Amino acid sequence: DIVMTQSPDSLAVSLGERATINCKSSQSVLHSSNNKKYLAWYQQKPGQPPKLLIYWASTRESGVPDRFSGSGSGTDFTFTISSLQAEDVAVYYCQQYYITPPTFGQGTKVEIK
Amino acid sequence: EVQLVESGGGLVEPGGSLRLSCVVSGFSFNDAWMSWVRQAPGKGLEWVGRIKKKSDGGTTDYAAPVKGRFLISRDDSKNTLYLQMNSLKTEDTAKYYCATDGNSGWYEGWFDPWGQGTLVTVSS
Numbered sequence: 379d380i381v382m383t384q385s386p387d388s389l390a391v392s393l394g395e396r397a398t399i400n401c402k403s404s405q406s407v408l409h410s411s412n413n414k415k416y417l418a419w420y421q422q423k424p425g426q427p428p429k430l431l432i433y434w435a436s437t438r439e440s441g442v443p444d445r446f447s448g449s450g451s452g453t454d455f456t457f458t459i460s461s462l463q464a465e466d467v468a469v470y471y472c473q474q475y476y477i478t479p480p481t482f483g484q485g486t487k488v489e490i491k
Numbered sequence: 492e493v494q495l496v497e498s499g500g501g502l503v504e505p506g507g508s509l510r511l512s513c514v515v516s517g518f519s520f521n522d523a524w525m526s527w528v529r530q531a532p533g534k535g536l537e538w539v540g541r542i543k544k545k546s547d548g549g550t551t552d553y554a555a556p557v558k559g560r561f562l563i564s565r566d567d568s569k570n571t572l573y574l575q576m577n578s579l580k581t582e583d584t585a586k587y588y589c590a591t592d593g594n595s596g597w598y599e600g601w602f603d604p605w606g607q608g609t610l611v612t613v614s615s
Contacts, residue, residue: 379555418601420536427588427605428536439603471536475592475600479554480526482536 380404380474384483390491397459399486401472406452409476416476419448419457422485423468431470432457464490493517493604495589500609507579507613513572513589513606521545521567524593526602527574529585529611537585541592542572556582579613586610 381404391397407416415435420428430439432448435455445460459466467490472483499511515523526541540553542563551563562575572589587609590602 416600420602427590427607428602429605430601430603433599433601473536473601478541478552480538480592480600480602482538485535 379479380407380477380481382472382474382481382483384470384472384486386486387484388487388489390489391459391462392491393464394461395491397462397466397488399457399470399472399488401450401455401457401483403453403455403474403476407474407476408452415450415452415455416474417448417450417455418473418475419446420471420473421466421468422471428471459488462488462490495591495604495606497587497589497606497609500587500611502612502614503579504615505579505581505613508575508577509579509611511574511576511587511589511609511611513574515570515572515589515591518591518594519596520565520570520572522594522596523591524598525563525565525572526590526592527563527572528588528590528602528605529583530588530608531582531585534585539574539587543598544593547598576611579611581613584611584613 383402385400417435419432422428436448447458469485494516497513527539542551560578564573590605593599
């Protein structure tokens with residue numbers, strides 16, 4: 379199985395400031411045949427199911443604000459909230475879908491400083 | 492409007508069985524790959540298993556912790572996904588979400604959308 383490791387486990391950021399989450403996979407999730415990175419990011423607010431924000435490592439789901447962005451290589455990925463809003467308080471997860479079983483990072487809790 | 496509505500959760504003793512259902516509306520269920528993902532209280536997300544659409548063989552895959560105990564099936568005539576859970580253990584206690592990992596006619600891999608989940612508690 380591919381192990382996904384996020385860092386940090388939690389972070390506190392002031393409103394309007396940048397929040398950055400890292401996600402590292404134990405093996406590459408870059409498919410050489412199509413040059414796509416099989417990585418997604420989700421947001422989960424308390425009492426709610428996860429919500430897809432980004433897929434293919436950097437493609438924003440329809441309707442997701444452009445302050446959310448993703449980037450990365452084959453094994454190291456970054457999720458950024460460029461200007462933190464109060465409604466962004468949540469736990470964020472990365473997920474690889476390169477091979478079965480799909481696996482998630484342990485989550486990163488984002489709070490307001 | 493796309494909706495996935497899970498039901499069937501509850502309290503069950505270790506060794507017992509439970510069947511969860513997920514009724515889907517708003518997209519073509521028979522064209523969708525469907526998965527179950529669980530989340531233990533206060534913990535992260537864990538994929539449980541999936542079933543492919545029938546035209547892709549309708550086969551299933553399972554996570555190692557549940558393989559041989561859980562069974563995923565689907566009834567396309569009822570737009571319903573099922574999770575039969577047998578030989579339940581305390582560590583199976585979690586909220587169980589259904590989600591689609593491809594509802595546009597092909598496998599995508601990411602999960603979207605998700606249901607609200609149903610809570611399963613395994614305890615004596």
